[in-house]
Amino acid sequence: MLFDLPDHDTLYAALLARDVRYDGQAFVCVSSTGVFCRLTCPARKPKRENCSFHPTIGACIEAGFRPCKRCHPLQAAALADPAIAALLTALDERPDLRWSESHVEQLGFDLSTVRRSFKRQFGMTFLEMARQRRLREGFETLAEGGKVIAAQHEASFSSASAFRAAFARLLGCAPADLRADRLLRATWIATPLGDMIAVSSRTHLHLLEFVxxxxxxxxxxxxQAGSKEGIGxxxxxxxxxxxxxxxxxxxARSGRFATPLALTASDFTRQVWDALREIPVGETRSYSDIARKIGRPSxxxxxxxxxxxxxxxxMVPCHRVIGADGALTGYGGGLWRKQRLIEIERQLRSNSRSAPT
Structure with a gap:
């Protein structure tokens, strides 16, 4: 489980030492390269601040990272299961293919068995892995200013309609709607916990969410509905x-956010959000704590x-709100992210206390 991982310093020391005791038990995601590795990877070691650690390959993939081509982190799972090995090899050989259940069956594999094997080893199905790999390529092209047709080809979609449909399912709008001349514009921000989408005007940030x-x-x-011309x-x-x-x-260098925010909501909701922003870094509050803070205890x-x-x-830290009993409770970005954010902020608080005055 994610929560049983040793602390960041212990894992980083294991990475530097290529400690075989952690091989397959933890994986490092490197924000500067966008790849994830086994802790025994022979590649040059990344800086501490560019590393985050996850207990499973699936968590690394969901966070938006690609497998390293030096240490091949998928290989151990592949060697343990011939079906996984064959399908991963097929995926590498045919990155242009829009994989479906029929393709898996044509290779002679039982769908339910493959589904269980991939879920057990990676936390996602083979088809989910293939789709995420293709879409990421397209998103990166769009984020760099490429045209929709170029993004479509980067994502290995044979038709523009298929790419638009996949894009719409994930982001709720067609890529052709994202033009560069809009007052509101979307861009992608890569983080160690997965890609985020940011939407801003020239003066304020309107949205920041994990993809x-x-x-x-x-x-x-x-x-989109609130803007006369949509999002670019x-x-x-x-x-x-x-x-x-x-x-x-x-x-873990700074917990200060000074980006100007567009907080459009009712007075009550604004009060709640303001109270969230007043929670110190490294601390948590319950919903009832917030209710009392704004003078509405019921x-x-x-x-x-x-x-x-x-x-x-x-930036509006809703992840700092936990249940009255200390449980993490729900979080739209996933409980594993909420746990990691709380860990990062505890490190930030520790760093600020130990910093020379």
Whole structure:
């Protein structure tokens, strides 16, 4: 389990030492390269601040990282299961193929057996792995200013309609709608915990969410509806500032966010969000704590709804709210991310206390 991993310093020391005791038990994701490795990888070791650690290959893939071509982290699982080995080899040989269940069956594999094997080893199915790999290539092309047709080919979709459909399912809008001349523009920010999408105007950040958050399409749809000309694509100053501040945050260098935020909501919801932003880094509060803070002690459920309505992750720190019994409770970005964010902020608090005055 993720929560049983040793602390960051222990794992980083194991990475430097290529400690075989952790081989297959933990994996390192390197934000500067976008790849994940076994801790015994022979490649040059990354800087401490560029590393995050996960207990499973699936968690690394879900966080947006690709397998290293030096240490081949998928190989151990592949060697343990001939079906996994064959399908991973087939995926490498045919990255252009839009994989389906029929392709898996044509290779002579039982669908339910393959599904269970991939879920057990990677936390996702083979088809999910193939689809995520293709879409990421397309997203990177769009984020760099490439045209839709170029992104379609990078994502290995044979038709523009198929690429648009896949894009729409994930982000709630077609890629052709993301033009570069809009007042609101979307861009991608890579983080150690997975890609994020940021939407900003020239003066304020309007949205910051992990790409795989289930509520993201609905949030983007609301922004689209509220803008007369829709959302474009490209980085604007608030998004660039957010990317810089997030880099410092994930490296445990700074927990301060000064990016100007567009917080459009009711007065009550704004009160809740303001209270969230007042929670010190490295600390947590319960929903009832927030309700008392804003002078509405009986409004715990309403506070929870306002917390869930937040669409600027991390900077409005809804991840700092936990259950009254100390349980993590729900988080749109996934409980594993919530746990890691809390760990990062504890490290930030520790760093600030030990810093020379």
């Amino acid at each position: 795989d958050r289930k509520g993201l399409p609905a949030e983007l749809k609301r922004l 694509i490209g980085a604007l100053p608030p998004s660039e500032q957010a990317a810089s501040e997030l880099a410092d945050y994930f490296a 409004a715990t459920r309403a506070v929870a709804r306002a917390n869930g309505a937040n669409q600027i992750a991390l």
